[in-house]
Amino acid sequence: MxxxxxxxxxxxxxxxxxxxxxxxxxxxxxxxxxxxxxxxxxxxxxxxxxxxxxxxxxxxxxxxxxxxxxxxxxxxxxxxxxxxxxxxxxxxxxxxxxxxxxxxxxxxxxxxxxxxxxxxxRGGPVISGAQVGPWVCTTKVTTPNATNPDLGDPLDAQCNIAAPVYRYQYRTLNNTFAVYDPASPPAANQIATVTTESGRTIPYIVRIERGVINRGKYDLATLADPTNPTASWTPWAVSPAWNRKLYWKFGSGCEFGRTQASPQSVLDHVALSRGYMVASSEMTNYGSHCNDVTSAETVMMIKEHITERYGEIRFTMSEGNSGGAHQQHLLATAYPGLLQGMLPWNGWQDTWTTGREFADCGLLKRFYDGGAGGLTYTQMQRANIAGHRWNQVCEGPAQINMASRTPFYMDPQVGGADCGTHPNRWSLSNLGGIRCTLQDFNIAIFGARDATGYAKTPHDNVGIQYGLVAVNTGQITPEQFVRLNEQIGGYDINGQWQSRRMVADPGAPEIAHGSGRVAHGKGLGEVAIIAGVNYNITEEHYDFRNYVIRNRILEQWGDHANQVLWRYKTAPADLDERRFATMDLWLTRVEADTTNRTLREKIVANKPGAAVDSCYRADRGVWSTDAAYCNTSANPSMASTITGAGADALYNPGLDEWPVFRDTRVAAGEDLTSDIMKCQLKPLTIADYFVSFTQAQWSRLQAVFPNGVCDYSKPGVGQVVPQQWLTFTAGPGGKPLGxxxxxxxx
Incomplete structure (x- = not known):
């Protein structure tokens, strides 16, 4: 070997x-x-x-x-x-x-x-610290089916079971998956065949192992012979149908459930047909459990299980959309080595810096809905204040907008996934109940703020000048700028609006940065990335987030050569297969590189020809690699056609325009890394503005910012290169494993 x-x-x-x-x-x-x-x-x-x-x-x-x-x-x-x-x-x-x-x-x-x-x-924890509770086991299934098999009664409070269970699927001649019953199998001529990477042509039958590790259900899918299901499956005699490569499926969303859920589907034809093992766990499904440390811990534990039962893994490729992108970026940052190649979609940069914008958008929507201080703000002005293409990205009524998500992150009484609906959830009359906030679900990382037992929060908007770029470019008036910043306010620890700004709990920003909860270029620069960038300028998954990752890598390494952006307005039919095949070739080349290059040097040196920034021109059915046309620089253009006039004006890009808009913090003066949880302050000075304020307006601004405004020429409070491979077993904040x-x- x-x-x-x-x-x-x-x-x-x-x-x-x-x-x-x-x-x-x-x-x-x-x-x-x-x-x-x-x-x-x-x-x-x-x-x-x-x-x-x-x-x-x-x-x-x-x-x-x-x-x-x-x-x-x-x-x-x-x-x-x-x-x-x-x-x-x-x-x-x-x-x-x-x-x-x-x-x-x-x-x-x-x-x-x-x-x-x-x-x-087996039920953990290993590195994640104290586990949140209560935790409801759902291993016993009274009416099992093909996607939800009965695992039997749990053996303990961590939902461990007696043994994994196995089920089978086969690929039909119509290119779909169907249930395969070993006791009553379909005719052999009804089962598709597949030729694996090693050149073997076999019946396309998939065995799925379901078990419980780290309190969560997991699935492992591999090509298998149901008539001899355990043949060659030992760690020293690997099944020839498995190429010893692993494909991990990360789930989207961000919820705080305390009950077992289901993994992502592992019936991935592109991966399985090549002989990959496909893995998923509910603990890496953010829509069930939004904690990237337990996500990393689960990947680590299940990869150990695979090695001990199936054989050693050559490398791990991963994919995930939205919250699945969060996790990939954060695992690369804080626990490098778990993933070698990443395929993020709708590429949220991480959980916490996007969470800042959810809070910002909730505040902006409240301000506008409350009468905007007696002023009128057009949709174009609102868009420029937030940095977006239009106001709906923040406020709605677009179906997916950030203001609607604000309570799910910050209000302890709101949330899905058996948290916000839990009978013992927190309320003012039940102060000891479960708190459905992001920080409380991650309390083992951040720790308690005081005797209440509520988790510390790194949320902060002290010194943020909302609409700074807009006022300096003449998109809004000085009075609109002053009024907005006077009245925007913040949220308290219970997610309720307050007139004063949000102040991060002492030590929380330091933990967010120092422990890797904010995705950082150090780890992101040492993994191969092909980001699927859906041209999205209308809702919360907008494409600038991929450029945030690009700029974080650039800041750390001086280039972003390990990250590839594939943009598209209409996805080509072969996009999934093309991305997978390109990444597989990339990682296989790195694997074979026996030079003395560093890992990052190997990643950059072994990029396939297709691993280049591109955009898909659906009108011509071709990929363009013209960086100027595709707008893939680290500082992409926002240039766009504007239709309408006055209150009806709106950015409305044409067919050959690929503008990349910004986020609320970049629109408030932060740079394109958009990675500061709490800014350092500097004195308010008239020289920072390209407009004139009246004496009364200037006095009002001084009252809004008595301690100064954000100084983006300096790192944020506690903003350091994160330590990697931290364990939280000794308490919040984490310590390196050593x-x-x-x-x-x-």
Whole structure:
């Protein structure tokens, strides 16, 4: 089995200096000769879960591996090991207790070697800290069906089950999936065939494993023979139908449910037909559980499970829309190595900086709906204040607008996914109830603000000059600017409007930035990205968010060569397959690169020809790579045709126009990285404006901003390069895992 640096990094979920070489190393210069080396495969030795660890033993030169004895805390486990077909000595060690276990390898007359393995419960947590509760198990299904099988009664409060269950689907001749019943299978000539990456042509039948890991249901789909369903499925004898590549499906939304839900569908024809394994978990479905640390933790745990049951993973590609894009960006930022290639759609940059804009839009809508202080603001003026194409992006009535989402993030009494409807949800008459806010669902990360037990929030709009760009470019009048900032106000900790601005809790912005809750260019620059950019200028998934990621990478690395934007107004029929195939080729090339280049250098050097910024011209049925036409620079143009006049004026781009509008914070003067949770302040000065204020207006502005306005020439409060691979087991804020355990000679 090939072992490039890229492979070792990908297989173990390792990252940079934290996770590379997981469990390796060790040796001795003693007279007794060198000791064996022990490695845990699929994860770090201190992040093992579920009582099992796949372990490789590398014997010293000249030592017969069959003479080695292996034990765990004195219990002999030698029989678990054997020299496998690839020449490696590998064994699955089971029965590990929670906490520390010492695995020892010894041979008479030579130094022994030990490796400390720390095991964690299958139900978690491992790195995410205290789990939110209550948690409702739904493993028992009284009326099971093809997408919701019965897993049996839960064994404990973490919803663990006795064993995974399996179901089958097959590909029909009409290119759809249908239920395959092994007890009553369809005729063989009714089942499509598929030729895998290795060149094998087999019946197109898919086995789906469903189980529970980290309190969440997961699905794993692989090509399989239902007449011999476990053939070759061991970690050292990988099924030839699986190419050892993993495709992870992340789910959209952002909700705070305390009940088990369902994973994303894993019946992905593009991936399965190539021999990929497809994985999903409800814990990586933001529409059920909006916490990117538990999302990362779940990916880590399930990748370990795959390694121990199916075999080592070559690399992991992922895709996800909206909230699924949040997660990919955040996992690359805070837990690099879990994903090697990402295919985000509708590319929200992260959860918290988009959450700022939800709050901004709720405030703007309230201001306008409340009479706008007696002034009139046209739809074009509202659009320019928010930075958008039109006012509906913020306010509606477009179906998906940010003001409508504000309560779901900030009001503890609102929310779906069994939170806002929970009978014990928080209210003024039930102060000890479940709080349905983003920060409270992530309280293990941010911690409590005070004796109330409410979570800290990093939300802040002190010093924000709403409409700054608009007033300086003559799009609104000085009086409109002053009135807006006088009356916009903020939200309190319970999501209720207040006349004063929002103030972040002490320490919360520092945690948001320092722990990686704001997606950062450092990790984003070390993963291959092909973003599917639907030309969207009308609602909350607008395409500028992809350019925010671009600028964050650019700021950190000096270029954005690892991120590719594919824009389209009408998606070509083969878009999914084209993106997947291009990313697969990209990662396969990186995998094969055995040079001494850094990982990022390998990613940039091995880009396929199709991995270039492009836009699809549906009128011609071709992709254009003209950067000026496609408007793909890091500082894209907003130029657009304007139709109508006066109150009816509206940006209305033509067929060959691809403008990219902005967000509320960039429209208030922030740069294109749009990544500051709480700004540093500077004195209010007349030199910053290109318009004239009356003395009365200037005095009113001074009253609005007594401590100054945002100074975007400086980093935000607590804005630092985030630490990676943090654990929250010791409490909020997180601490780095530190160096991975290695085997030691004894």
């Amino acid at each position: 090939k072992h490039t640096t890229f492979l070792r990094w990908a297989l173990t979920g390792c990252a940079a200096a934290v996770l590379v070489g997981c469990g390796g190393g060790g040796g001795s210069d003693s007279d007794a000769g060198p000791a064996a080396t022990i490695r845990v495969l699929g994860t770090r030795a201190d992040l093992v879960t579920s009582g099992d660890a796949l372990v490789e033993i590398v014997a010293p030169a000249g030592v017969d591996v069959t003479t080695l004895k292996v034990d765990v805390d004195g219990t002999d486990v030698t029989s678990a090991f054997a020299k496998r077909a690839d020449g490696r000595t590998v064994g699955l060690v089971s029965g590990l207790k929670n906490g520390k276990n010492v695995l020892r390898v010894a041979q008479s007359g030579r130094s022994g070697a030990t490796l400390e393995i720390t095991n964690h419960p 160096t991975a355990p290695t085997s030691r000679a004894q």
